[in-house]
Amino acid sequence: MTAALPPDTLIDALPETPPGAKPRPSRTGLTATGVRKAAAKSGRTRAREFAVQALYQHLVGRNAANDIDTFTRDLAGFHKADSAHYDALLHGCVNESAALDALIGPLLDRKLVEISPVERSIMWIGAYELQHCLDVPWRVVLNECVELAKEFGGTDGHKYVNGVLNGLAPTLRASEVTADRTAGKVK
DSSP, X not given: OOOOOOHHHHHHHSOOOOTTOOOOXXXXXXXXXXXXXGGGOOHHHHHHHHHHHHHHHHHHHOOOHHHHHHHHXXXXXXXXXXXXXXXXXXXXXXXXXXXXXXXXXXXXXSOGGGSOHHHHHHHHHHHHHHHHOTTSOHHHHHHHHHHHHHHHSOTTHHHHHHHHHHHHHHHHSHHHHHHHHHTTSOO
């Protein structure tokens, strides 16, 4: 058993950064576990997060969009979300669910019923935004959906969501995708 050091010497006993080693860079915008800090999230990002949860309720519980909307607006933190964007996503995805399924269906490697409701909700959001939210660049749509899948989806769900939406983007945003590829911004 070792003797305990007096409290004022404990700090001196901690190892310092080795000579020549660079200090660890700041992880601005991330928590200690690497998750984005809540303060760094935009209103639209928060709207997407609430929309994923609402669409999940629609898919799994078969709840009506208006009932889900009422429930979701009472959740903690909703006041920080862009409510207009949330409305567009929830009601737009529910109203156009068959058309959105028809868009993503051909890009799937399995039957639509075998897709996780979380990933399906996120793909609906991505397809809807690619189609209707032209003020949001297509790469931002993909990135936001990948981040949603990392936060809410299965282990590798983000890879699947990225693959499907990356395959859909050239169809729904042909000129924008072509311009980015020509400029060398994406492959």
